[in-house]
Amino acid sequence: MISAASASGAMPSAIGATRGVRRRRFADALATVVLWTMACSIIVMLAAFVLYMLYLGAGAMTPSFIFGQPKETTAGGGIGPEIYNSFYILVLTLLFTIPIAVSAGIYLQEYARPGLFRTIVQFSAESLATVPSIVMGLFGLLIFVYTFHWGFTALGGALTLTLLNLPALMRVTQEALGSVPDTLREGSVALGGTRWQTITRVVLPSAIGRMTTGVVLIAGRIFGETAALIFTAGLSVSVNAPYDPNPFHTAETLAVHLWYTRSESVVPDVYRIGNGSALVLLIMVLLFNVSARVVGRALTKRFTGRTS
Amino acid sequence: MFQTPSVPVGEEGSAKLVAEHVDVYYGTFHAIKDASLTMRGQHVTALIGPSGCGKSTFLRALDRMHDLTPGARVEGCIKLDGEDIYGPDADPVVIRHRIGMVFQRPNPFPKTIYENVVYGPRIHGERNKARLDELAERALRQAALWDEVKDRLNRSALDLSGGQQQRLCIARAVALNPEVILMDEPASALDPIATSKIEDLIGQLTEQYTVVIVTHSMQQAARVSDYTAFFHLGEIVEVGSTNQIFTHPKEKRTEDYITGRFG
Numbered sequence: 006m007i008s009a010a011s012a013s014g015a016m017p018s019a020i021g022a023t024r025g026v027r028r029r030r031f032a033d034a035l036a037t038v039v040l041w042t043m044a045c046s047i048i049v050m051l052a053a054f055v056l057y058m059l060y061l062g063a064g065a066m067t068p069s070f071i072f073g074q075p076k077e078t079t080a081g082g083g084i085g086p087e088i089y090n091s092f093y094i095l096v097l098t099l100l101f102t103i104p105i106a107v108s109a110g111i112y113l114q115e116y117a118r119p120g121l122f123r124t125i126v127q128f129s130a131e132s133l134a135t136v137p138s139i140v141m142g143l144f145g146l147l148i149f150v151y152t153f154h155w156g157f158t159a160l161g162g163a164l165t166l167t168l169l170n171l172p173a174l175m176r177v178t179q180e181a182l183g184s185v186p187d188t189l190r191e192g193s194v195a196l197g198g199t200r201w202q203t204i205t206r207v208v209l210p211s212a213i214g215r216m217t218t219g220v221v222l223i224a225g226r227i228f229g230e231t232a233a234l235i236f237t238a239g240l241s242v243s244v245n246a247p248y249d250p251n252p253f254h255t256a257e258t259l260a261v262h263l264w265y266t267r268s269e270s271v272v273p274d275v276y277r278i279g280n281g282s283a284l285v286l287l288i289m290v291l292l293f294n295v296s297a298r299v300v301g302r303a304l305t306k307r308f309t310g311r312t313s
Numbered sequence: 314m315f316q317t318p319s320v321p322v323g324e325e326g327s328a329k330l331v332a333e334h335v336d337v338y339y340g341t342f343h344a345i346k347d348a349s350l351t352m353r354g355q356h357v358t359a360l361i362g363p364s365g366c367g368k369s370t371f372l373r374a375l376d377r378m379h380d381l382t383p384g385a386r387v388e389g390c391i392k393l394d395g396e397d398i399y400g401p402d403a404d405p406v407v408i409r410h411r412i413g414m415v416f417q418r419p420n421p422f423p424k425t426i427y428e429n430v431v432y433g434p435r436i437h438g439e440r441n442k443a444r445l446d447e448l449a450e451r452a453l454r455q456a457a458l459w460d461e462v463k464d465r466l467n468r469s470a471l472d473l474s475g476g477q478q479q480r481l482c483i484a485r486a487v488a489l490n491p492e493v494i495l496m497d498e499p500a501s502a503l504d505p506i507a508t509s510k511i512e513d514l515i516g517q518l519t520e521q522y523t524v525v526i527v528t529h530s531m532q533q534a535a536r537v538s539d540y541t542a543f544f545h546l547g548e549i550v551e552v553g554s555t556n557q558i559f560t561h562p563k564e565k566r567t568e569d570y571i572t573g574r575f576g
Contacts, residue, residue, distance in 0.1 A: 118383055188420040192482070194381060195416075196433040196489060197409035206436065211423050309423035309469065 065281025110178025134172035157239025177219030214305030221297030326353030362544035413486035419478035456484035476507025
């Protein structure tokens, strides 16, 4: 209740702000503004980057560029086979990585008891994850290209990328499974479910959304990989046919082509090809990220009836 | 003081589930000490006692849920219709088909209501859609949930209220047609109205099933059960008909707990 004396200004109001309160409120507002600005800056940076790339590369976006063959020495080359190789290696890599990483993740999260074996596996995976991609590329060069006498192949590239991405996908699997509460596992067991039934019918369906998001994000990284593929998949497209289905074909990907164009190539239109390749690569990776969320939500809805 | 249901005169009920000298250890901690209890068929046995007295631990031993806990050890024997569920030939999957459990917090699977109810029959091999539909309806009726959900069986179970979710978990358990239903404080996470619905349900379930219920509410034990076992510090202090336990307890500890001197 405000006393009558405050109406004349003689005493402070019982509900109005004092100087101390004003200072605290100001600090609160200031912090809010600063944090909001930091968050916005991320959006601004991304927008600036994408817009600049669009500006640089839009001129190259013609059908003859996107679907045409690359040229060694003359202008007018395209990136058709390179896009094909990027997808080819992506699919091949996922074909190897997903079964191994998901199985290992399920084992570590659902079966292994804390102990020496589990610690060793987790440590090995973490160590594998810290190997620089170029070092892994060198390893792939020595094993697949030289020792196995394959030369530069899509298969060699895919196997090398598998080694690089296994730990990440295993970690994603473990975290996705770990996010499923134990009460659900208990519920399944109390109804007479075996461990495998519990995993396949309750735990995995609940985790599938997060796991898919993880897979698609890794796909984005595979699509953009360069160092490891330069040494294993090579710098030229297949000599047999540009869209060669044989896994042993030489497979220059779009990302590698971008590097090659701007550092080694002797064609006169390096800027056009470089900027165009960069823009296509950027669009593909952004599309991967968007579809990660879309597919993840759709699968979660399909399996659990809810969107998260 | 309390209203207790009367045990039918002359009807003992078979010794459906019998615990004999059961000890439960968590590592070196001796959680249940030499517990023996006969749980009678088609009656409700309540396990009461203060927090931490071991009643939930004992309940979980009855359907071998401690198998899931690393470091947990159960000794002694627990006989279902005369056969030891911890014996060398006993299969936990079969045991859990015959002995179902409802947990303190409702734990429906993040699936549709229908998928939740038929989960049990499905994992035990039932594939016939018509048969599953039939089982689902019967179970939901038994759990007094059918009328509320019959038009939305394909909606997510997580959209139901807490009380409805718990009745769904009960439906899930009865869909398997078990012989015994274990309930670990089934209404403690629910509001009073949902609680009384669950208590009514227990009365109906007794017509077909044997029920063992852990409860921290003495009033609830007095309302729903025929027999009561009082647990304290891991031991069964006293067992008797609910009427006798609450009006003429034989042990001092029992009397102290009942009259509210501790717990």
